[in-house]
Amino acid sequence: MTTMTADPKAKATDDEKKPGSKKKLIIVVVALLAVAGGVYNFVLRDKGPVEPQAGEVLVIEPIQLNLQGGHYLRVGLALQLTTTAEKPTDGSKALDATISLLSGRSVEELGVAKERDKLKTELEKELEEAYEGTVMGVYFTEFVTQ
Structure with a gap:
């Protein structure tokens, strides 16, 4: 062995x-x-930019603006806020931007739907910037010219 x-x-x-x-x-x-x-x-991995989620709607009381030729516009706004928006949101920036954008325009200009839509889109962009991305939409709740 x-x-x-x-x-x-x-x-x-x-x-x-x-x-x-x-x-x-x-x-x-x-x-x-x-x-x-x-x-x-x-x-x-970063999934890319996340689409904002719709939160509350902030209704702003209608205001009257002077137009060309002694006419006026009564406009009411509602802001679609994101879920990240702080509560309560102050509507003063929205009113200021609306006054700056719409005051002094003609009744004829505001009477054309295509022009109103263009102005509304411009207002949305201004408000998204002014409210640092917490406003994702603007609605006209009242729009009366005289």
Whole structure:
């Protein structure tokens, strides 16, 4: 009978020489990279800009503005706020922008729906900037000329 002495170094070098152990290592590394990529994709990656969510609607009392030729405009506003808007929101910036934009215009100009829509879009842009993105829409609740 021959007795063999177990040399741990000899066994380790035999395992390292086997081609299957390198394949297992590569498979483990690839699997870890795939898991890390999945975690990054679903958890850490920036999803891009988030669309604002509609919150409360702030109704502003109607005001009267002077127009050309001694006419006037009675206009009421409602602001569609985002969910990030602080409560209560002050409507003074909206009134100021409305007065600046619509005062002194002619009745004929304001009587054309296409022109009103253009002015409303301009007002929305001004208010989005003035309220730092917390206003996402403007509605005319009253629009009467005389």
